[in-house]
Amino acid sequence: MNSKLALILPLALAAAVVPMAVGQKGESGKNADKIEPALPKKAFAKPKQKRKLLVFSVTNGFRHGSIASGKTAMTLLGEKTGAFEAVVSDDLANFETDKINQFDAILFLNTTGDPFFDKKIDKAEAQAKSERLQKNLQNFVKGGKGFAGFHSATDTLKPRGDKVPEYSKMINGAFDGHPWGGGTPVSIAVEKGAEKHPIVAHLDGKNMDFKEEIYQLRDPYDSSKVQMLLRLDLDRSQKVGLKRADKDYANSGCKDQGRGKMFFTALGHREDVWTNPLFQEHLIAGIESGFYITELIGFGVEGLTGNYSRGACGQWIENGEFAYPVSEVTVAGNLADMFANITAASDLEFRAGTNAPTVRVDGMTVAGV
Numbered sequence: 001m002n003s004k005l006a007l008i009l010p011l012a013l014a015a016a017v018v019p020m021a022v023g024q025k026g027e028s029g030k031n032a033d034k035i036e037p038a039l040p041k042k043a044f045a046k047p048k049q050k051r052k053l054l055v056f057s058v059t060n061g062f063r064h065g066s067i068a069s070g071k072t073a074m075t076l077l078g079e080k081t082g083a084f085e086a087v088v089s090d091d092l093a094n095f096e097t098d099k100i101n102q103f104d105a106i107l108f109l110n111t112t113g114d115p116f117f118d119k120k121i122d123k124a125e126a127q128a129k130s131e132r133l134q135k136n137l138q139n140f141v142k143g144g145k146g147f148a149g150f151h152s153a154t155d156t157l158k159p160r161g162d163k164v165p166e167y168s169k170m171i172n173g174a175f176d177g178h179p180w181g182g183g184t185p186v187s188i189a190v191e192k193g194a195e196k197h198p199i200v201a202h203l204d205g206k207n208m209d210f211k212e213e214i215y216q217l218r219d220p221y222d223s224s225k226v227q228m229l230l231r232l233d234l235d236r237s238q239k240v241g242l243k244r245a246d247k248d249y250a251n252s253g254c255k256d257q258g259r260g261k262m263f264f265t266a267l268g269h270r271e272d273v274w275t276n277p278l279f280q281e282h283l284i285a286g287i288e289s290g291f292y293i294t295e296l297i298g299f300g301v302e303g304l305t306g307n308y309s310r311g312a313c314g315q316w317i318e319n320g321e322f323a324y325p326v327s328e329v330t331v332a333g334n335l336a337d338m339f340a341n342i343t344a345a346s347d348l349e350f351r352a353g354t355n356a357p358t359v360r361v362d363g364m365t366v367a368g369v
Contacts, residue, residue: 030068031271036076038277043083051084051104058090060113064152069274070109077280092118095133105146106137108153110268115156138166142258151268154217164220170257171264173221173250179241180214180232182270187236188212188251191228196337199254199263200229202281207233210276213269216243217250226253230265293331306335312366330367 055074057067071088078084084104093099095116100106108115116130134157141147147170149156155175157167168174180186188208195205214232230252252265273279297311309332314325338361 030072031275032072032076034275035069035073035280036080038275038280039073039077039080040277040281041080043081052102053078053084053086054094054103054106055086055088055109056090056094056106056111056115057109058092058111058115060115060117060119061155062112062152064110064269066269066271066274067110069271070150070268073274073280074107074109092116092129092133095136097136100136100140101145103140103145105148106140107148107150108156109150110152111149111156112152113156134165134167138170141170141260141262144259146261147257147263149262149264151213151215151266153264154215154266159219169220170262172223172226172253172255172262173217174219176216176218176243177241178213178215180212180237182213183211184213184238186210186212186214187233188230188267189233189236191231194227194229197227197229199252203278207236208276208278209236210273211270212267212273214249214251215266218243221248221250223248223250223253226250226255226262228253301335308333308335308338332365332367333361 053074055071057071059067071086075086075088078086087094087103094103114130116133118126118129121129137147149171152175154171154173156171157165158174159165159168186209190200190203190205190207194200195203208230214237228250230250232249232251234247234249251267252263254261254263256262267273267279293312293314295313297313300309301307309330312329312331313327
């Protein structure tokens with residue numbers, strides 16, 4: 001099997017990262033007949049063992065009518081690709097310490113307000129419960145698991161006054177209105193330099209054009225703190241009611257959160273977006289797993305063309321943890337593309353005459369996995 005992925009070289013060794021989604025079985029529901037034809041035929045990287053994704057959609061604010069379609073899409077996405085099993089549940093008990101670790105990742109599907117605030121109990125008790133569950137979620141992700149937020153996940157646990165919840169920092173921003181309403185034609189562009197990132201590589205650098213509600217974000221939003229993947233293309237979208245002087249309107253991004261991963265997409269307001277094949281591929285690629293190479297074998301660089309190919313051994317990574325050993329695979333690419341897609345980590349240590357930090361090179365191919 002050949003996989004397009006990112007190559008990570010820790011101190012002159014290599015790791016290749018491929019996209020994957022996580023989850024569990026649920027019931028097919030609203031718009032299944034329209035959603036199913038749009039689903040990818042297979043996962044970009046099939047996990048070695050079963051994965052559970054908690055699909056959570058509690059709203060203590062506006063509730064989107066497309067949530068039912070989102071639940072259907074995530075259930076069918078897992079079933080059809082085999083990438084995950086979707087557990088569709090709004091039970092707050094799933095966020096308690098004795099249950100949360102049964103999941104490999106958690107999806108906030110169009111949540112709003114404080115979804116952990118239990119209105120059935122005393123207010124003071126409910127506030128204490130919310131703070132406890134928020135902390136449990138942070139520990140879950142930072143400990144090596146995954147988090148994904150769709151659309152109004154940024155209208156969730158927002159800052160109040162000078163108090164900024166860790167959740168808002170994790171998802172990188174808070175809802176600050178939507179100048180582009182649900183019936184507005186918009187154009188979503190792939191971030192320059194991210195064209196080969198596994199989550200958006202299927203778009204081939206091309207815009208997605210459709211009608212959708214697009215948010216603008218306020219502090220703690222900072223696009224420099226995430227790997228930006230998609231942005232609103234203002235040159236091809238209307239410019240009414242804009243608040244950001246920097247014209248920085250993120251649409252999708254991801255980042256490390258402790259030892260875990262965070263993925264966010266602003267799409268998912270309209271029901272027909274859930275039937276868009278490009279959007280479905282964007283979702284299935286949204287949570288990463290990977291291959292960490294501990295040994296490179298041989299040397300294969302063609303000086304004239306820049307083609308690069310080497311044997312490798314290492315460990316398969318799932319949800320930020322080593323899962324099982326992998327040997328005798330091939331990593332390949334082209335030097336021009338590799339140098340154009342290098343991202344360096346901040347772990348450089350001077351120990352010898354020659355030193356190097358961990359670097360990630362997007363768009364590599366791994367064969368034999």
